[in-house]
Amino acid sequence: MDTTQRYCFKKNEKLKSRKAIEHLFKSGNQFSNFPFKILWLFNETTPSSLQTGFAVSSKHFKKAVDRNRVKRLMREAYRLQKNELKNQLIKNNKQLSVFFIYVGNELPKYDFIFEKTGNVLKRLLKILNDQQLNENN
DSSP states (O other), X not given: OOOOOOOOOOGGGBOOOHHHHHHHHHHOEEEXXXXXXXXXXXXXXXXXXXXXXXXXXXXXXXXXXXXXXXXXXXXXXXXXXXXXXXXXXXXXXXXXXXXXXXXXXXXXXXXXXXXXXHHXXXXXXXXXXXXXXXXXX
């Protein structure tokens, strides 16, 4: 049997529903880890165990090509590192919505984004494990 890890970011893993995004912004939790502001919320209604959205402020990046570049870097770094969090969510039978907002004001390098995305995903994994411990007690 083939046990290689698949790194993909499928359509059902993308947070696109206006209602879901509004609900996340209204009642979700948040933390900052420069250059990101992260909003997250455990859901029961998502079609996938992990749904994610990305945004970049037009206040800091006037040109759409720059905003799109930053979002592309964020999505790629996330795609390569999300599997551990996703597997843990599946194991615990949880659904999580996450929204990454880039709050930096200069065009980043990929290595920087990759490192910071890894830090954010580790923190989300810690939050998941803490909540799982609280439910068991």
